[in-house]
Amino acid sequence: MRYLVALGLIFLCHAGWAQEWEDRQVFNDTGATTSLRIISSTDTDLFAPLIEAFVARHPDVAIEYLVTGTADIDRRFRAAPEAFDIAISSAMDLQLKLTNDGYALALENVSHPAWAEWRQSLFAFTSEPAAIVINRAAFEGLPIPRSRQELIEALRARPDVFRGRVGTYDVRQSGLGYLFATQDARASETFWRLMEVMGGLDVRLYCCSGEMIDDLTEGKIAVAYNVLGSYADARVESQSILEIVLPSDFPTTMMRTAFVSGASGEPEAAERFIQFLIAFQSNRADGTQTLPPLQERDNGADRASIALEPALITFLDTLKRNKFISEWENALIQN
Amino acid sequence: MNSVVVSGSLRNRLVLTLIGGAAVLALILFVVVRNYAVLVAQQGQDRILIASATSMLDSATIRDGAVELDLPYSAFSMLSTAADDRVFYAILQDGTLLSGYEELTFSDAQAFQFDRIRGSDVRKISASRILIGANLRTEIQIVLAQTQDALSETLDQISRNAALLGVGFFALAVGLSFWATSATIGQLGKLTTSVTRRGPQDLSPFTKPVPREMAPLVKSLNSLMGRLDQSLRQSEDFIAEAAHRVRTPLATVRSYAEATLQRVDKEENREAMRSMVKAIDESSRAAGQLLDHAMITFRADHLERDEIDIVDLARDLVQRMTPIAEMRDLSLLLLGDPRVQYSCDPVLIQNAVRNLIDNAMKYGPAESAIEITVTGEPVPRITVCDHGPGFPIHEIETLTARFQRGANAANTIGSGLGLTIARDVAIAHGGRIDLTNQPEGGACVTLSL
Numbered sequence A: 001m002r003y004l005v006a007l008g009l010i011f012l013c014h015a016g017w018a019q020e021w022e023d024r025q026v027f028n029d030t031g032a033t034t035s036l037r038i039i040s041s042t043d044t045d046l047f048a049p050l051i052e053a054f055v056a057r058h059p060d061v062a063i064e065y066l067v068t069g070t071a072d073i074d075r076r077f078r079a080a081p082e083a084f085d086i087a088i089s090s091a092m093d094l095q096l097k098l099t100n101d102g103y104a105l106a107l108e109n110v111s112h113p114a115w116a117e118w119r120q121s122l123f124a125f126t127s128e129p130a131a132i133v134i135n136r137a138a139f140e141g142l143p144i145p146r147s148r149q150e151l152i153e154a155l156r157a158r159p160d161v162f163r164g165r166v167g168t169y170d171v172r173q174s175g176l177g178y179l180f181a182t183q184d185a186r187a188s189e190t191f192w193r194l195m196e197v198m199g200g201l202d203v204r205l206y207c208c209s210g211e212m213i214d215d216l217t218e219g220k221i222a223v224a225y226n227v228l229g230s231y232a233d234a235r236v237e238s239q240s241i242l243e244i245v246l247p248s249d250f251p252t253t254m255m256r257t258a259f260v261s262g263a264s265g266e267p268e269a270a271e272r273f274i275q276f277l278i279a280f281q282s283n284r285a286d287g288t289q290t291l292p293p294l295q296e297r298d299n300g301a302d303r304a305s306i307a308l309e310p311a312l313i314t315f316l317d318t319l320k321r322n323k324f325i326s327e328w329e330n331a332l333i334q335n
Numbered sequence B: 001m002n003s004v005v006v007s008g009s010l011r012n013r014l015v016l017t018l019i020g021g022a023a024v025l026a027l028i029l030f031v032v033v034r035n036y037a038v039l040v041a042q043q044g045q046d047r048i049l050i051a052s053a054t055s056m057l058d059s060a061t062i063r064d065g066a067v068e069l070d071l072p073y074s075a076f077s078m079l080s081t082a083a084d085d086r087v088f089y090a091i092l093q094d095g096t097l098l099s100g101y102e103e104l105t106f107s108d109a110q111a112f113q114f115d116r117i118r119g120s121d122v123r124k125i126s127a128s129r130i131l132i133g134a135n136l137r138t139e140i141q142i143v144l145a146q147t148q149d150a151l152s153e154t155l156d157q158i159s160r161n162a163a164l165l166g167v168g169f170f171a172l173a174v175g176l177s178f179w180a181t182s183a184t185i186g187q188l189g190k191l192t193t194s195v196t197r198r199g200p201q202d203l204s205p206f207t208k209p210v211p212r213e214m215a216p217l218v219k220s221l222n223s224l225m226g227r228l229d230q231s232l233r234q235s236e237d238f239i240a241e242a243a244h245r246v247r248t249p250l251a252t253v254r255s256y257a258e259a260t261l262q263r264v265d266k267e268e269n270r271e272a273m274r275s276m277v278k279a280i281d282e283s284s285r286a287a288g289q290l291l292d293h294a295m296i297t298f299r300a301d302h303l304e305r306d307e308i309d310i311v312d313l314a315r316d317l318v319q320r321m322t323p324i325a326e327m328r329d330l331s332l333l334l335l336g337d338p339r340v341q342y343s344c345d346p347v348l349i350q351n352a353v354r355n356l357i358d359n360a361m362k363y364g365p366a367e368s369a370i371e372i373t374v375t376g377e378p379v380p381r382i383t384v385c386d387h388g389p390g391f392p393i394h395e396i397e398t399l400t401a402r403f404q405r406g407a408n409a410a411n412t413i414g415s416g417l418g419l420t421i422a423r424d425v426a427i428a429h430g431g432r433i434d435l436t437n438q439p440e441g442g443a444c445v446t447l448s449l
Helices: A002-017 A044-057 A070-079 A092-100 A148-157 A175-187 A190-200 A209-218 A229-236 A267-282 A310-316 A318-332 B010-058 B073-077 B149-196 B212-263 B267-301 B310-327 B346-363 B418-428
Strands: A023-027 A034-040 A061-067 A086-089 A122-124 A128-135 A166-169 A204-206 A223-228 A242-245 A257-260 B060-063 B066-069 B087-093 B096-100 B112-117 B120-132 B137-147 B306-309 B331-336 B341-344 B369-375 B381-385 B432-437 B443-448
Touching: A023 A044, A034 A070, A034 A267, A044 A061, A044 A229, A044 A267, A061 A267, A070 A086, A070 A092, A070 A175, A086 A092, A086 A267, A092 A122, A092 A175, A092 A257, A092 A310, A122 A267, A128 A209, A128 A229, A148 A190, A148 A223, A166 A175, A166 A209, A175 A190, A175 A223, A175 A310, A175 A318, A190 A318, A204 A209, A209 A223, A209 A229, A209 A242, A223 A229, A229 A242, A257 A267, A310 A318, A310 B073, A318 B066, A318 B096, B010 B060, B010 B073, B010 B120, B010 B137, B010 B149, B060 B120, B066 B096, B066 B137, B149 B212, B212 B267, B267 B346, B267 B418, B306 B310, B310 B331, B310 B341, B310 B346, B310 B369, B341 B346, B346 B369, B346 B381, B346 B418, B346 B443, B418 B432, B418 B443
Parallel strands: A034 A061, A034 A086, A166 A204, A166 A223, B331 B369
Antiparallel strands: A023 A061, A086 A257, A122 A257, A128 A223, A128 A242, B060 B066, B087 B096, B087 B137, B112 B120, B120 B137, B306 B341, B369 B381, B381 B443, B432 B443
16 A cells, blocks of 8 residues: 555656646756756747856756746745756746745855845846837837837727737736736836726737747737737847837836755756856857846936845735736726 | 062053953943944834834725735835845734735734744734724734844944954053053152162152152151161261270370380280280271271261362371381382372371271381372372282172271281271262282272272
8 A cells, every 4th residue: 555655656746747848958968967957937949058058168067947937937946946956037026035935045156236136045137128019010100109108099099900919918827927017007007007908909818928929920919018028039130020119108127037946956056057147148248148138227227127125025915916916807807 | 689579560460450441341342332233223123124014004904894905015125125134924814814924923912023934033023903894893913024134234243343442442441551550650660760879878868759659658768768867877976986985095095005014024014015005006096997987978978079189198198107107117109190180078088098008008018118109190099009918819809898807917907997998988089999919919909089
């Protein structure tokens, strides 16, 4: 009986590990003595150049790169912090809460500006604005909206064109979408009016930036709100279909963050990876990065950039979250 | 030289007391400043925690019979610190967790507590508020905890500064205590120097101003010296008086003895009388010398200088003493410069030189000459040389002491005061006396002024 239970447990574990990943890739499989498991929300093709550069410099380290959504990262990491060495996510609030809850390892040998790190454990390495991405075809002969207010007016002016053709994050599924939405709501009431308008136009909800951009490119939707500019940027180079608008009223800029798991079996290699990551992202002249670098925050110039501070956990509060989600649903899901 | 029994050092005791006191004070300063800083810093953190909890409680409302709590963003924002302190919170309704960290427990009794949450020491506050709705009365409780990294960084910094302050204070106090000690002990040193510098005869009281605390010491010293001076004077007076009183009857006895000697025929009686005269001479001479010595001691204290020609003085003496010398078949020769002017007490010089010639006549063999040489350069100098046995080599250093006689003087009349008198006179004039032996035999005494 006991054996059966053990077998069952093993099977369950395997089943657990075998659960679906958006992507899973192993770098430097041969000849490595240590291996790092990285759980990340960043698409592999955006992160691969960095990992390849790292394993070229450190041939003794193999890297298993696992991609999943931001909310999923939080869930899986909390369930098994020892299973991952490094967590990389664009959902700053979830990352900060993991750090606050003691899941992150403090790294002594990483030097980073105070505004871009928290507790010497959580390190920001990109600055990425939330963007309005527009399929140019839908605005042929018309001015492209430059702010949220202009977007509201444009949507209201031609409801038949946009019905069923606007998209945004489903904040119930996407951690990053929730972060963008809450920060927008904090910044201005315009957000709620925009949500009302989009709700009236049968908004399509997405889990990830990638799918939104796919649908935009294919013309399934005409406007996507709060898409990661970096993802759109990666494709706009080859396609002239999309227009990326950074709203001029107030920008919402997120910083992608990484931390080493406190339960990591390879803290030394993981620290080397974080050092490399930071150096790679700050060396702008290189031209090999596919992710946007960390922007220096000039005084006041980039105020809306989301700060790494304990206040980020406010919207993660169950009561607060329930209230926000219900308001969001009220605004957006009207039928 | 008497050795003094030393027990401890006033300077060390003073310095140690002051430095020890300073160290204790510096330590107290450090502890007080640090404790005060701890208090102030903790109060600061507590105030922010209260403000945060209050803003959270204020956001609680009852809507449709259910409690709603819309956490304000600022509640956690105000808890941001430079050290990125961790924040934990729990929202409870009548003891049931609504949201937040379940390991935080609400405490009714203590608003502020220290606790340990998820491996970190935290400061925890509990706050509550009663909400009253249409038919609902409920208590909303907030537990808010924050780690103390920023606080301990601040405290470390304050402690470092307090320690620097303490060390600085201590260093200053050490410097001051050394200065104060040497200034205090310096007064004693000054007194010691002025005691040491005094001449052997100087027993006058100290008149220089001294600090009040040393006045009793100086007063006792002065009174001791006064008594010493008085008793010295008394004994000198007594000796002089005694010598004077002995000398006069002795002269009478001597003349009787001389007269008796002329009348006695029996050889053994004559011999006895001669011995008697000799003994009387010796006593008389000793008494004379004691008188001289007392007189010199007195005059040396109150030196009266006259400008005289020492050669003149010596010539006068030689003339006066020649008859006595001739009685012993000795000749006195005056040599040296024709004229030596010098400012001195002539009575003392005369006395000294007479004693030297007297000595020379005692030790000089018959048919020999005694040379008295007076020179003026480089200093006025009177040398008296005889052709006797000379001084015993190993006693040259001690012969000038009072009543000290040479080992070879056993059968010669003398009190041992002659050289002492000469020496005291030389010292009173700021000079000295040197005893030498001539290579061809004979003793020389040089009186340098």
